[in-house]
Amino acid sequence: METVVGIEDNDDGKFEDSGLDRSSSALSSPKQISNPIVYKLVRVEGDGRLVPATDDEVMEVGDFLEYENSEMHVVADTGQSLECISIERSSSGKLRLECSEGSTEADLGKLNAKLQYIEQILQKVKEEEKQRISCGSPVHSHVNVDSQCSADKCLVTDGKVQSETPYQEIPSIASSLNYTHSNQSGSMDQCSRPSEGVMESGSSASAVHSNLKPDLSMSDGEICLDKLSIRELHELFKVTFGRETTVKDKQWLKRRIAMSLTNSCDVSATTFVIKDNKIVRKFVEESSGNMNVASLISSENMTEEEDINFKDSSAVNACGIDDKQVVSEIRLRNQNTEYGLEDMTNQKEQRAAKRIRRPTKxxxxxxxxxxxxxxxxxxxxxxxxxxxxxxxxxxxxxxxxxxxxxxxxxxxxxxxxxxxxxxxxxxxxxxxxxxxxxxxxxxxxxxxxxxxxxxxxxxxxxxxxxxxxxxxxxxxxxxxxxxxxxxxxxxxxxxxxxxVIATIEPRQELRPKRADPPGHTSDDxxxxxxxxxxxxxxKHHRAWTLVEVIKLVEGVSRCGAGRWSEIKRLSFASYSYRTSVDLKDKWRNLLKASFAMTPAPSDEGINSRKHGTAPIPEKILLRVRELAEMNSQVPPNISSNKVAAGGGSVHEDRSGYL
DNA sequence: GTTAGGG
DNA sequence: CCCTAAC
Structure with a gap:
């Protein structure tokens, strides 16, 4: 699922399309694709903001997308993806792509249609762009699809850095499918920086940024942060990050700025080669790489992948779009499944190799x-x-x-x-x-x-x-x-x-009565x-929700008390935080509560007297007691066939509220 | 690895 | 919830 892409644009919404990738590499097949497109899954918050989807959410819909539309590649946010596809959420805030939710088929169909629509649009834009490029017209409204999977570009147009990409949406589908073109940085910012109020409208925070973008000092066709004074660097830092900095360390400042410009998190370990109006980021792929040497490597010595990217970039420049374009080359995504780890490792290696001064505390x-x-x-x-x-x-x-x-x-x-x-x-x-x-x-x-x-x-x-x-x-x-x-x-x-089981499990999110207290809804x-x-x-306490209790009771009724691991597997597969021991403990407490309950359920004070404790519906407690009594009569082990063990009454009762 | 029970 | 003995 690392496949991917690069669609990006600058503030002007300029696009370049090097071609849509319509291959259908599986999510699990991280093979490199020359012209992939990344669709970044985001979630639409209640206020309309887009929030990058978690891996889980991505996975949640990933299968579907793959299944329904093999041409679409949903990539968990890796910091590389440049596109945002927002999957409309139901009022409950849950992604509406859950296959386990039987009622989502229609939604899935809609989504699929939308996705296809998006693709069509992309194609159109791409074609338009090609025409424009051929005309040498640097129009700022074309699609810029980077041919490189993970390359991010920081376009410097008219001497202005436009690394901050605004959130852009296609109105016709904006309501439910936000298609965002942005470079990594822009995308991320948009999606993950609520404080900036991003994603709220077409006029994103980028406007602020773009207006403040200072000119990069140009020298002999090279952009040299090095030639900027600290003051200038501060200024650049300010406009780049939207905040002041008091750091006097030029190198640090440059690094930070470069990070922004290249949308990279590991600039510190990267050597820049600024040449031909481009900032070419050089990566030392392995620990063997010596940064001192690497820093001297010019584009001619780029790795194959980089070279390709470079060529592509050159092509763009050649088109006359902007000869001041600054292109940041980023190493192609490591397709290794342990990408993150590897990346980290690389960073470390790079760091070690380059002996870059680590940012001080x-x-x-x-x-x-x-x-x-x-x-x-x-x-x-x-x-x-x-x-x-x-x-x-x-x-x-x-x-x-x-x-x-x-x-x-x-x-x-x-x-x-x-x-x-x-x-x-x-x-x-x-x-x-x-x-x-x-x-x-x-x-x-x-x-x-x-x-x-x-x-x-x-x-x-x-x-x-x-x-x-x-x-x-x-x-x-x-x-x-x-x-x-x-x-x-x-x-x-x-x-x-x-x-599979997890997928089949009912929405965990659904916590009817006793939803987790605010600020405590997460499962992790x-x-x-x-x-x-x-x-x-x-050391963590997570109150049992009614849903969980019901699930537990149901599980016990099905598997029998004592078979906690099985219950856990069947009924709590999606509740990673509930261990079998937890189930056992909870059951124990439930038993206690159920038997403490007055024999006459009619008594209302059953649970209420336990101020603070969650009011477990007496029905549940009755059920618990029933199961308990039943279990006392029928040893769990015999009840491998739970139905038989459960007996008729169990079934009848269950239908009532389980 | 699970389960049962005590803390 | 945690810990741990017992399985």
Whole structure:
């Protein structure tokens, strides 16, 4: 699913289309495509904003898209995707593409039609653009489809940097399918920076940016950030990031600016070669690469992929669109499923090779502060359906600037490479999914793949999220040596093994009566805290919802009490945070409650007397008691055939409310 | 790896 | 919820 693309444009909405890729490489088949198109899945928030879809959400619809329209490639946000396809959400806020939702077929059909429509439009634009290009007319309203899968371009038109791409939508389908052309940076900003009010209208925040874009100093056909004074760099920084900076480090400033211009998160590890009016980013692919050497590599020595990109870029220039175009070449996406990890590794390697001065903590802190300010009003995002995805196979990296405060709270992370840990600034460590509404659920970690340090970091992360009111004091007291962001999917292995089941499961999001309290809706606020013995212990409380209880009861009725793992598998596949032990514990409590309940259900005070505790409908409790009594009579093991074990009454009762 | 039970 | 003994 790493396939992809590059459609991008600048503020003017200029497009260039090098061709639509209509191949149908599977999501799972990351083969490189010459002219792919990336459709970035986003979610439409209630206020109309677009929020980058989480991997899970992408996966949620990915299969469908692939199935229904093999030509469309939905790519989880990797920071590389440039397109946004927003899948309309139902009023419940849930993506309406869930195959498990029987009633979504119509929606799927509509979506599919829309997607196809979009494609048609793209084709048209592309053709138009080709004509324009042939005419040498630098019109600013054409489609710019980068032929390179992941190349981002920062166009400098008339000496103005236009790296910030506005949100653009196709009116006719805007209501439900937002098709966004933007470069990586623009896209990300639009989608993930609520504070900027992006995505709210065609006139995006880019206007602000574009107006402020200063001229890059040009010298001998080269754009040299180096020749800018600190003051100028500050200015550039300001217009680029929309905020002031007090950093005096020119290199740092240049790096940051370059990051923005190239929409890259690892500029720091990148050497720039500015030539022929282009900023060509050079990457050292392997640790063997020596940045000192790499920095001297000119475009002629680019890797094959880069060379292709370069040619393409040249072609664009040759068309006379703008001879001041600055093109940032970004290494083609690593198709490895462990892309994120690899990328990280590369960064580290590059860093090591180049011996680039790592941003000091101070800088990082400044970033954290500013960024958190900028993004502070983040909307909580429920991140459900984590389990749906075979998502885990891929890690996604986003540009550093899209990193969010929760991650930035930590200065660095450690990346283990070749046995040695390397400290990497968190700035370069990116979230794999869109920011969540619920700060408390910043992350969902993969317990099985979590190292002790990672766990520590998790703790710290939770620490950083004020939304979690349950953080034990000891967490605050403990000092975190380092923090990471769990790059891989947090999906427990078990869940991955039965994606089908997960998909079939009813919407987890649906929490009728007892929805999780605000700020506590996510499923991944699982945090661990150190124990006295040095081990890690889960420290997270998640109230059982009525839906969960019902599921539990149902599960018990089906499988019998005691077969928790089975119940977990069948009824809680989508509730990764509910372990079989949790089910068991809950059942225990339910039993207690049900038997504590007055024999006469008519008594209203059954649950209410337990102030604070969730009012479990007496029906449920009755059912629990019934099952309990039944179980006492019929050992669970015999009830492998639960129906038989359950007996007739069970069935009848179930139909009532389960 | 699960389950049961205590904390 | 966590921990752990017992299976």
């Amino acid at each position: 101070r800088y990082i802190e400044e970033l954290s502060e500013n960024e958190s300010k900028e993004h502070s009003p983040r909307l909580p995002v429920s991140n459900k359906n984590m389990e749906l995805g075979h998502v885990s196979s891929t890690s996604h990296v986003r540009p550093a600037r899209n990193t969010f405060s929760e991650v930035r709270t930590c200065g660095t992370r450690f990346a283990s490479l070749g046995g040695s840990d390397v400290e990497i600034p968190c700035v370069s460590w990116i979230r794999r999914s869109r920011p969540r509404k619920d700060m408390a659920s910043l992350m969902k970690f993969h317990p099985s793949a979590m190292s002790e340090t990672e766990k520590l970091s998790n703790k710290l992360i939770e620490h950083s999220s004020d939304a979690v009111g349950e953080i034990p004091d000891k967490v605050f007291k403990s000092r975190m040596p380092a923090t990471f962001h769990q790059p891989s999917s947090s999906e427990p292995e078990k869940e991955k093994q039965c994606p 606020n699982i945090v661990t805290v150190p124990t006295a013995k040095g081990g890690m212990r889960r």
